Amino acid sequence: MRDLTPELVEFIRRTSTDLPKDVEERLKAAVEKEAPGSAARGALETILKNIELSRAKSTPICQDTGTPIFYVHYPEGWSTRKLREMIRNAMVEATKKSFMRPNAVDAIYDQNSGNNLGGEDFPTIHFEEVDADQPLTFELMLKGGGCENVGRQYSLPATELGAGRDLAGVRKVALDAVQKAQGQGCAPGILGIAIGGDRGSSYIKSKEVLFGKIGERNTDPELAALEERLTDESNTLGIGPMGFGGQTTVIDTKITGMHRLPASYFVSVSYMCWAYRRRKMTVMGEEVIYD
Ligand code: SF4
Numbered sequence: 056m057r058d059l060t061p062e063l064v065e066f067i068r069r070t071s072t073d074l075p076k077d078v079e080e081r082l083k084a085a086v087e088k089e090a091p092g093s094a095a096r097g098a099l100e101t102i103l104k105n106i107e108l109s110r111a112k113s114t115p116i117c118q119d120t121g122t123p124i125f126y127v128h129y130p131e132g133w134s135t136r137k138l139r140e141m142i143r144n145a146m147v148e149a150t151k152k153s154f155m156r157p158n159a160v161d162a163i164y165d166q167n168s169g170n171n172l173g174g175e176d177f178p179t180i181h182f183e184e185v186d187a188d189q190p191l192t193f194e195l196m197l198k199g200g201g202c203e204n205v206g207r208q209y210s211l212p213a214t215e216l217g218a219g220r221d222l223a224g225v226r227k228v229a230l231d232a233v234q235k236a237q238g239q240g241c242a243p244g245i246l247g248i249a250i251g252g253d254r255g256s257s258y259i260k261s262k263e264v265l266f267g268k269i270g271e272r273n274t275d276p277e278l279a280a281l282e283e284r285l286t287d288e289s290n291t292l293g294i295g296p297m298g299f300g301g302q303t304t305v306i307d308t309k310i311t312g313m314h315r316l317p318a319s320y321f322v323s324v325s326y327m328c329w330a331y332r333r334r335k336m337t338v339m340g341e342e343v344i345y346d
Contacts, residue, residue: 056137062336062343063145063193067123068154069345070195070334071115074106077269078306078331082106085243085296085303095301099243102296102329113154117241117330120155121197123171123178124262128185128192135182142193146171146178181259191338194266202244202328205236206261208254211320220320222281225250225310226288232324233289233305238298241328243306245269246285249323251313261325264309266333273310282308296329 082103089096109116123146127138147170149155159173160166171178185192209228211220216231218224229248236244249260272279285308295301306329315321335346 056134058141059138059338059343060141060144060148062338063141064148064152064154066193066195066334066336066345067145067149068113068152070197070332071120071149071154072113073110073334074116074330074332075334078329079103079106081269081306082243082329085306088302089296090301093301094299095295095303098296098299099303115154115156116332117199117328118156119199119201119330120158121199121330121332122158122203123155124196124198125178125180126194126263126266127180127182128189128194129182130185130189130191131187133191138182139180142178142180143172193336193338195334195336196262196265197330197332198262198325199241199328199330202240202326205232205240206258206323206325207232207235208258208324209322211322222277224320225322226281226285228322229285229308229324230288230292232326233294234292236326237294238296240326241330242294242298243296243303243329245327245331246289246305246308247325247327248285248308248310249313250310250321251315252321252323253316253319254321254323257313257321257323258325260311260313261323264311265325265327265331267309269307271309275312278310278312282310285310 086099150171155171157167157169159168159171159177211218211224216227218227247261247265249257286305289305293300294304296303337344
């Protein structure tokens with residue numbers, strides 16, 4: 056089995072230092088909406104400069120290099136045990152090369168492992184077997200701690216918010232999450248929302264949906280409309296980039312629906328900061344393609 060560790064180190068480097076173009080384009084468009092000389096415009100301009108510098112110098116876009124979340128879509132024949140080992144080795148190497156800050160802290164003993172490995176759970180790796188004729192594909196998201204802290208989960212009905220078990224209720228709790236986050240999740244953010252599931256699966260899906268491109272809409276027209284509406288309405292709250300006020304609080308919203316138990320109706324909102332680092336690596340025989 057081919058050792059992909061060097062390619063995975065490069066994959067981590069790209070994810071940590073080179074923000075995807077679709078995110079950068081949306082941030083550039085947002086600058087134009089902010090008043091000249093405003094703190095909001097200044098914050099966005101600084102963010103954009105930072106993105107350019109990180110790309111040019113191959114340094115992390117943010118000092119918080121985030122929780123690494125991998126998804127591996129593997130055709131039959133690959134060993135998940137070996138793929139996990141390659142990812143973990145690559146993470147150690149990427150940390151040595153300073154593409155990643157050592158971020159894995161033992162929650163009980165408060166010890167930083169120093170290499171971004173921690174037990175079986177850090178980094179997070181999800182595996183999915185695909186058809187034999189499909190290529191081996193890795194996806195990686197680096198999810199910042201500040202934005203993770205402002206994620207929220209709601210069990211509907213939430214009477215204090217007047218939110219029932221329907222899409223109108225989902226809208227209310229999602230806006231509540233944005234309002235409560237203020238600028239603390241390093242706005243402008245991207246909302247990943249999962250409706251249904253149990254507490255665990257719902258949170259996982261609310262992050263998984265964030266792997267989609269900016270502007271990609273749910274195929275369900277009702278959910279697509281709610282995605283647009285939540286982005287627009289979040290931008291009327293006056294929170295703005297880094298909480299400085301202004302027009303740009305959220306640059307996109309992504310929603311996914313799940314099945315649920317009759318007794319439960321969870322809505323999980325994962326908030327992703329402007330440092331929306333997510334990339335894909337595809338292995339086609341000897342060729343490796345980075346998106
Ligand atoms: S939340 Fe995002 S932008 Fe803010 S410090 Fe963390 S990684 Fe950086």
